[in-house]
Amino acid sequence: MKKTQNSRSVTAEDVAQLAGVSRAAVSRTFSNNGSVAPKTRVKIIQAASELGYQINFLAQGLNRKRSQLIGVIVARLSDPFRSSLLEALLSEIQRKGYQALVTEVQGADELEMTIRRFTQFRVSGVIVTSGQPPADLVKECVQHNIPVVGINRHMDIPNVDFVCSNNNMAALLVSKQFINSGCTSVGWLNYKGSTWSGINRGDTFRQVIINKNIFNESDFLEIITELDGYEGGRRAAHDYCKQIKKVDGIYCANAQLACGFLDGMRENGFDAPINFQIIGFDNTLQTSQYSYRLTTIHQDVSTTAQRVLTCLETRGQNPHIIQRFEEIPVKLIIRNTSPHTDNIRT
Amino acid sequence: MKKTQNSRSVTAEDVAQLAGVSRAAVSRTFSNNGSVAPKTRVKIIQAASELGYQINFLAQGLNRKRSQLIGVIVARLSDPFRSSLLEALLSEIQRKGYQALVTEVQGADELEMTIRRFTQFRVSGVIVTSGQPPADLVKECVQHNIPVVGINRHMDIPNVDFVCSNNNMAALLVSKQFINSGCTSVGWLNYKGSTWSGINRGDTFRQVIINKNIFNESDFLEIITELDGYEGGRRAAHDYCKQIKKVDGIYCANAQLACGFLDGMRENGFDAPINFQIIGFDNTLQTSQYSYRLTTIHQDVSTTAQRVLTCLETRGQNPHIIQRFEEIPVKLIIRNTSPHTDNIRT
DNA sequence: TTGAAAGCGATACCAA
């Protein structure tokens, strides 16, 4: 480990000199591109490790017009599901040899700024887990040949792929579970200004329940809270307790709402599964804990992440393939807030 | 918005041409560096927006030998505290105009790879929230003049700063609370192979409790679980219930352990604050929920994040300042698992 | 298989 100078970093040129070859050869060995004789290859590798050479990714990316960066747009990581999704994405991104650039956004305008910045880093792809990518921005990405994929959302933007948990399958599983366990009326809990997937989960549930004539309109209750999250669910429960119309089973758009609703009911002296049934979404760690043991739909974040990366890579190679909408199967995890029937148990 | 070519991106040269100036002038206007006449400045800005020009950060970073990237090393984001810390860091990083590069690591060797990769992107700083930076790697960072700062840990590595919640203050607050509420024996719950801060919290607590002769050694119980997290805490409670030695108040290294322990006790028919008291650490959202309402030490993630960025920036300007160890004040949030005394309430 | 050389796109120094 010797240094030519103190603060100058080791370049391919330095390695080339020590190995007695041209810097082109060095580039070839490290990028596994052109051909290089086994013997010189060894010499170069040796020289490189002696000097502690490492590729400058900025220079590499500049030249290739593409970095090994992947931009990830997230929001509200305080929601355990969202952080577990990010965790899965990170692990997949790293496994494939990329490096994640992550940005948390609040509003739609920030999303725009962010995507723009991603393109300035010449990322190999953009993953959107929050908000909807503005059509014209996506166009910019396409111009730079940067693939974009959205998770748990779906819009008709050409050239953008979407990977989404199968909400229809979830609705089917949930309604089946409610029916099998004797419910004669059901409810849907979501918050005002919900995400695309929240709304979609509600729509598919309603479709299954009402359009298929399983229940009447009057046996279906829709609760839309002002607030999101635990507190939203909790308040919804307090309001619910004050009103007359009650239902046997409640399906919630996400885990936070479900836990909050359950706790709110408990504060009023009601509990599941004694007084009602409740099924959540997400299957976050928290929902499995003793104090909740929530029956819930499980989203498979790791296959979601894998599919996302696959979409990114395939579209990276061929930008003109048609838009894809991949649905990831979900599972129903039956715990304590809904009785065991013939469904899968955990 | 016109395009000279279809897929080539707009460069400073293009802008210069359209504005009828040199590309040096363009660079000056956008990097706010050298001087440029107001009139030409306007011309350039106009030309730039007409073409949709955006700086190529790869080229910029290559030239400046420094990107506006900041590397963040995280682990186990499934722990709500860790994800809230990341959230705070992201928000601060973005607020200061940087862009976060985040990597999740499992073991020490991955940490090494990761830091190395960060340097290859010529990051402006590295934030370590997990694991301890190997000394020789840090040396590499120093050579590249990349500042490194660790959160909630402390080692004696020259040139690396640390920002940490004030564990001593926490121990003081907790012991005071236990004493004021009549405890005559106390316990400490942590897991085997805990992080630096976990161990440090235990040590300071023991020091306050025993070394200051508040309690005898025999009135102090140390519970070290095999597993971390909720499940670790839960099992610890089950074991605890089987043993004879009992204590009045239990202080936990983190929120997950605390919730698990509390639930485990409940499974055995005991609850706080009736049968015992319990105080957690972290103040994650979950601990505030109705099912837990855990009395807990609150860590201030946002000032932590601010301090971290400050450390990064100051050391970026002057790499030779002495090592800093900043302690962030904590608060005791009294909820339900420990009675209200004269302390602050929430 | 190898090396020379022309970029990639921006910055910064220096002379005008």
Added chain:
DNA sequence: TTGGTATCGCTTTCAA
């Protein structure tokens, strides 16, 4: 205040 130019470090033809 400006523009010319060397430079940052790597990749990639193109000849040899």
